[in-house]
Amino acid sequence: MTILDNIPLVGAVLAFLLGVLVLTNKNQNKKAKWTLGTIVFLNIHSLFEAYLFYNDISWPGLGLSYLHYHVTGALFLLYTYFLFRIEINLKLWLGVLLAFSLFRLAILTPLEDDILETATSFTPQIIGLVIDALLSVLLNIGLLALTFIKIQEARFAVVLTSAEQISYKWLKTLLVIAIGLYVAILLSNIISLFDRGWLIYFKIESVINSLFSLALIYATMKFPIFSVHGDFRDLPEETKKKYNKSSLTNEESNRIWKDINSIMVEERPYRNFEYRLNDLAEQVGQSIHHVSQTINEKEGMSFSDFINRFRVNDAKDLLSSDRAKQVTILAISLEAGFNSKTAFYNTFKKFTGKTPTEFIRENQTLKVS
Numbered sequence: 001m002t003i004l005d006n007i008p009l010v011g012a013v014l015a016f017l018l019g020v021l022v023l024t025n026k027n028q029n030k031k032a033k034w035t036l037g038t039i040v041f042l043n044i045h046s047l048f049e050a051y052l053f054y055n056d057i058s059w060p061g062l063g064l065s066y067l068h069y070h071v072t073g074a075l076f077l078l079y080t081y082f083l084f085r086i087e088i089n090l091k092l093w094l095g096v097l098l099a100f101s102l103f104r105l106a107i108l109t110p111l112e113d114d115i116l117e118t119a120t121s122f123t124p125q126i127i128g129l130v131i132d133a134l135l136s137v138l139l140n141i142g143l144l145a146l147t148f149i150k151i152q153e154a155r156f157a158v159v160l161t162s163a164e165q166i167s168y169k170w171l172k173t174l175l176v177i178a179i180g181l182y183v184a185i186l187l188s189n190i191i192s193l194f195d196r197g198w199l200i201y202f203k204i205e206s207v208i209n210s211l212f213s214l215a216l217i218y219a220t221m222k223f224p225i226f227s228v229h230g231d232f233r234d235l236p237e238e239t240k241k242k243y244n245k246s247s248l249t250n251e252e253s254n255r256i257w258k259d260i261n262s263i264m265v266e267e268r269p270y271r272n273f274e275y276r277l278n279d280l281a282e283q284v285g286q287s288i289h290h291v292s293q294t295i296n297e298k299e300g301m302s303f304s305d306f307i308n309r310f311r312v313n314d315a316k317d318l319l320s321s322d323r324a325k326q327v328t329i330l331a332i333s334l335e336a337g338f339n340s341k342t343a344f345y346n347t348f349k350k351f352t353g354k355t356p357t358e359f360i361r362e363n364q365t366l367k368v369s
Contacts, residue, residue, distance in 0.1 A: 006055075012047040019044065025221060029082060040214070045064075067104065067105070070135075072213060083223075084151065151172060174216045228304075233302075235292075243289040247290075248290050264310055270336075273338060291303075307337075324360060
């Protein structure tokens with residue numbers, strides 16, 4: 001028995017404690033919390049099984065953790081989807097994950113427990129197992145890379161403080177390291193094909209992968225989500241208590257709301273795609289928390305959605321005018337305050353149920369009739 005054999009057990013205990021922290025965290029929405037909790041649970045399962053396997057301890061169902069080896073990247077992407085409210089084709093990726101999971105079951109179900117130890121040549125089963133391992137790693141790499149891209153593209157509704165900037169950089173750095181680790185695992189899997197001492201590779205990669213996932217989980221838990229959406233509901237409970245109606249009267253809230261709408265209609269600041277909650281709070285002369293709380297209570301939405309609704313309405317007016325015949329849809333989206341065509345299409349459909357092209361076509365039909 002070596003230190004390497006016992007590290008997974010230490011990791012499993014740490015993961016359990018982290019799991020308790022995740023599930024008792026009141027500052028995240030339930031879907032994000034339970035997705036993160038699932039990632040932690042799967043890591044506990046993998047680490048515990050690694051400990052039993054390395055120390056030759058028999059256990060019912062030993063080896064089942066390998067069945068969920070491919071879902072780490074998918075779960076982090078799903079967690080990011082719930083937490084950051086990113087734009088992804090969720091049905092597509094869930095379909096890909098389901099199809100690949102069924103593919104893995106078809107390959108792994110007929111395998112014997114000791115096939116890796118007893119195999120002396122590349123049989124069809126061994127080749128299938130190798131393909132399965134490589135594709136699993138590639139899937140995790142691809143989905144973690146997509147998660148990184150989506151977080152990198154996130155537009156902040158609030159100017160980040162120095163501490164928040166550090167937190168954001170750490171989150172991105174840990175994702176890059178995670179992708180690098182999976183690339184290393186991919187290479188180690190290839191090397192192990194030509195080295196009968198494959199177990200040492202498996203031990204190292206499983207321990208590093210699981211423990212690093214826990215570090216990534218902790219980093220995501222600490223990320224200031226309020227900075228992304230400017231949504232009062234995203235604030236920690238103690239902050240919300242500080243800025244709730246005990247310090248914001250109905251009279252003051254109504255005055256703030258009147259000032260907000262006056263600024264939106266008369267100045268149309270939302271046409272600047274870099275316009276943030278800090279800017280609106282400065283114009284209104286109130287704290288960002290009170291402005292965010294007012295928008296949340298009056299409209300039931302975050303600052304980002306509130307601003308994007310004005311942009312969409314502005315774009316609808318432009319698309320309905322003769323200007324739509326003179327310029328491109330991209331030009332109109334930029335004029336309305338969107339910084340990319342993709343963001344414009346996604347947000348426009350979110351608020352109207354139609355794409356800009358469908359809206360133009362429908363609007364032209366109504367004019368003719």
